[in-house]
Amino acid sequence: MNKSLWRGDEQIVSRKTISANKSFDVAIVGGGFSGLWSAYHLKQIQPSLNIAIFEKDYVGFGASGRNGGWASAEYPTSSARLIKEHGLAVYQNLRKSLIESIDEIGQIAKSNNWQIEYAKGGSLVFATNNAQLSRISQDLDNEHNFLNTVEAKQLLNVQNIKGGLFTPHCAALNPFKLTSALARYLDDKGVEIFENSKVDQISDKKVVVNGFDIDCEISIRATEAFTARKWMKNQQIPIYSLMVATEPLTSDQLIQVRNMQRATFQEACHLITYAQITGDNRLAIGGRGVRYKLFSRLSERSEVDNRMHSALERRALRWFPQLEGIKFQYRWGGPVALTRRWQSYLNFDQTSGRAAIGGYVGDGVTLSF
Structure with a gap:
């Protein structure tokens, strides 16, 4: 049995699968928190963007739909190490962002009437x-x-x-309900979400999905633990x-x-x-x-x-x-x-248009926001 409480008995109604060559402004690989929140924030900044999300299984299939349901301000690496490697100012900005993100997730859910069982009880x-x-x-x-x-x-x-x-900086929530609500919101905002659509190749300004060529100005790899070794090797x-x-x-x-x-x-x-x-x-x-x-x-x-x-x-x-x-x-x-460094990453190469995000060590509910 591998039945998540968060999903419960909810039946998955699959979204469309990619079936032709297409072109988008932004192609996001992975339908978990990282991919969904990336699309959300991009749409907030520039609503006209033509964005697609490609998910190998269904939205919330991976850790985003199965985790412990903690929206916390914790970070996998010690404060002392972060200060030593990045400086006090960067560390303080990170702490501030993480703490504020907990409330922002709750506020977004409340304003959109997302029933995600959110409770900020510390x-x-x-x-x-x-x-x-x-x-x-x-x-x-x-x-x-x-x-x-x-x-x-x-x-x-x-x-x-x-x-x-x-x-006090932690909230409990149902992560699968959050991914589902966020995906429905993006559907309504014109983001195209393709399920059962496996990305086989990521190259400059192009991804290949189920054998189809997808041209894009920017690609964002947000595959977390399901990242193919050819993309990260042993990192x-x-x-x-x-x-x-x-x-x-x-x-x-x-x-x-x-x-x-x-x-x-x-x-x-x-x-x-x-x-x-x-x-x-x-x-x-x-x-x-x-x-x-x-x-x-x-x-x-x-x-x-x-x-x-x-x-x-x-x-x-x-x-x-x-x-x-x-x-x-x-x-x-x-x-x-x-x-291997016990730290998450966010990389973007403007020349190639390739970005990548992940490596949360289990703290991704807030870090991915």
Whole structure:
């Protein structure tokens, strides 16, 4: 089973497939957040642009439709490293942009009546032992507040919680609903979205899709973990992140768990975890731990790693023993892109008209905006 909670039982009605040679001002490769938001912002800047998006499967098929649903201000690389490599001013501009992006996503959704289960409740990193508490205590800054045992437990009733770091800069949402709503908005704005349309070649001012030549002034490659090796060689690798979700919690169970503000949360353990209480009152928890595939191969089997899914279910009940007996209704997963420098990228060559964006290491809900 690789059935995402975010998509649920929604049936995919495929958009048109490319069937002839065409010409566009901008050709975007990939129908996830990076490609969709690129089209959105370009249309805001220049509404007359003739834009096409080419998606190999369907909009939201990849990580954009399967992720943990965190719109956060986190960045995969440490603040100290960013300041050392890029300078304080660049770092401060990045922090400001990431923080503002969380609110902007919510405002855009609200103004367009997109039902994406958006809730800006902040985010908690909690400790359940002294070693974890010591680690998170070193991460205090002007964006994070330390919560003692009582304060942390008032927010989230995790067993043996000893404290936590809380930031207001995070929102929980349904990522598949966001991709779907954004794609429908772009449909209405005249952006042509082609599904089941695989881009085989990207060259200067031209892409080849399903064997058809597409001329363009600018191409944007936004394929994240599904990027072909011929385009990035060994500069990026896919890593797998898996999730599980329970049946809806009862009113009594929600009271026992607390977190009525829907703050996202994770344990300060060495294994990366992430969780939220969803808009329909389920506990959704994700984590990493699937073995790396030699030569950075993509593997659908890695998306349904029963060992890892079972470990996530056990961890959820270890956090919340008060949910003993609850049913887990969803198991799913997929790859995210990890660059060798642990930093995302945005490249554009004006001469060739070729651009590329990605490498979010799992933080793409906000970084792609």
